[in-house]
Structures are given as C-alpha cells and as structure tokens.
Amino acid sequence: MMELIQESVMSILDEAPDAGHDITHTLRVRDLCLHIADTEGGDRQVLEAAALLHDIGRPREFQDPSVDHAAISAQMAPDILTSAGFPTQKIPAVVYAIKHHRYSSGVTPDSLEARILQDADRLDISGALGAAMTFAYSGAMNRKLYHYSDPLAKRREVDGDEYALDHILSKLMLLPRFMHTTTARRLAQERSRFLQGFVEQLASEIDLGRRQPDG
Ligand SMILES: [Fe+2]
Ligand SMILES: [Fe+2]
Structure with a gap:
C-alpha cells in the first residue's frame, strides 16, 4: 500500500x-x-x-x-x-x-501527526542539507554567497533574499526554537550547532582572504 x-x-x-x-x-x-x-x-x-x-x-x-x-x-x-x-x-x-x-503558516496544528510533520519538514532544512539547499537555490536565483564587506550582517539588516549566508543566519539558525516536539528540537539544536561552526569557518576563510597581501 x-x-x-x-x-x-x-x-x-x-x-x-x-x-x-x-x-x-x-x-x-x-x-x-x-x-x-x-x-x-x-x-x-x-x-x-x-x-x-x-x-x-x-x-x-x-x-x-x-x-x-x-x-x-x-x-x-x-x-x-x-x-x-x-x-x-x-x-x-x-x-x-x-x-x-x-x-x-505560523499555525500550531491540533493533531500530534500534523505537529510531527511540521517538525520533520523544518528539520530537513535545518543543518548541512539546509545549507546545501540554500546554496543550490541561491545559485539558481543568481543570488550572491555573502555581503562583500559585512558577511555576518553585524552592521546591517540581514537580507536572505540577496545573500545565501544571510538566509542561513536569519532562517536556518533559528529553526530549533520553532520545533513542537522535544525530539525534533534536540535534533534541530545539534544541526544548528554544526551550522554555527560552518558559518564561523566560512567567516574566518573570508577574513583570512582579506588579510592576504596581493600577489
Ligand atoms: Fe511543503
Ligand atoms: Fe516539504
């Protein structure tokens, strides 16, 4: 069946x-x-x-x-x-x-099955896969990887429609707080910690690139 x-x-x-x-x-x-x-x-x-x-x-x-x-x-x-x-x-x-x-939709469904489906659907975009999908989608839409002078959006508003990294910062990293079930929240937190490390690595590579003298 x-x-x-x-x-x-x-x-x-x-x-x-x-x-x-x-x-x-x-x-x-x-x-x-x-x-x-x-x-x-x-x-x-x-x-x-x-x-x-x-x-x-x-x-x-x-x-x-x-x-x-x-x-x-x-x-x-x-x-x-x-x-x-x-x-x-x-x-x-x-x-x-x-x-x-x-x-x-922002709606908390009444049934347990509906809450689990919402959790699973969000969970699937919350970690490494979420980052991979963000980059694939951004590429298809001709968006940039990151803002050239302020990649982590420390001195500007995040703009997930313009930069892939902003989408990760403004949406993917926040997903754990929207989970309904304890099991999904725990998994989302693990995935979010991975993403945090990924973003830090990305930022350090961008920084190092800036510090290299011109060849
Ligand atoms: Fe859907
Ligand atoms: Fe889906």
Whole structure:
C-alpha cells in the first residue's frame, strides 16, 4: 500500500522544480517523521502517508505561485490514498496534517501527526542539507554567497533574499526554537550547532582572504 502511494508521489515529483523539494526531500521527511514518532508516538500509518504526500502540490504552485501547495496536496491526497487501499477512516487525519504542514503558516496544528510533520519538514532544512539547499537555490536565483564587506550582517539588516549566508543566519539558525516536539528540537539544536561552526569557518576563510597581501 505505501509502495503504491510512493510510486504515485515519485511520478508527480518527477517534474519538481528545484532540488529542495524533489523526491529525496519527501523521503527524508518520511524517515524523520517515523524517527520522531519512535519517541513521541503518533499514528505511523497516518504519518508515513502524510509525509509522502505533503509536497505533491509543489509542481502546481511552481506553475502558478498564487496557489498554496499545501492546500493542493491536501486536495490531491484522498484519490491517491483511496486507490492505494489506505484505510478510509484515517484519510481525514492525513489530509489535516498535509494541509497544515507549512512552516510559514505560523499555525500550531491540533493533531500530534500534523505537529510531527511540521517538525520533520523544518528539520530537513535545518543543518548541512539546509545549507546545501540554500546554496543550490541561491545559485539558481543568481543570488550572491555573502555581503562583500559585512558577511555576518553585524552592521546591517540581514537580507536572505540577496545573500545565501544571510538566509542561513536569519532562517536556518533559528529553526530549533520553532520545533513542537522535544525530539525534533534536540535534533534541530545539534544541526544548528554544526551550522554555527560552518558559518564561523566560512567567516574566518573570508577574513583570512582579506588579510592576504596581493600577489
Ligand atoms: Fe511543503
Ligand atoms: Fe516539504
């Protein structure tokens, strides 16, 4: 049953617009959901299905940015679940979790499964992978790696739309505080500590480059 759902998702996300939202993100979010559920509880069947289906509306949102991919994914999910033989009585819980998975919605969902899905989705962009995705996306959008004279934004406003490093500083590093579950918060803190070290290393390399005499 889950294999059938996964096959449908793979064919839909084949046309995924960017590396941050392709099938590998979906599969990592599924694995994270199940890992968080090991300690936090929650219905594993609902979680697995919701994680697999949460971003299937992405290609539609990419074509038309006025639509909300969470709402589209929630609309598309029941047909896929029904044809895969997923238990009918659990479909509303899956749809609810998908509908409320967005980080930017600012809503704390009512169900444990929806909170775990939100945590897993954010967690996936909180560490090394988050930095990799930020750089890939920034490159695709022709953005700069960092501000040339003030990379760590000590004397200016951070601008995540202009500089990849600013996006890491202003969004990725703050993710641990938005986690709902203790398990996800702990994982996010570990990943954030790694990012902190990465940012310090980056800043020291930029600094050293400045101190080198011209050749
Ligand atoms: Fe999403
Ligand atoms: Fe996602």
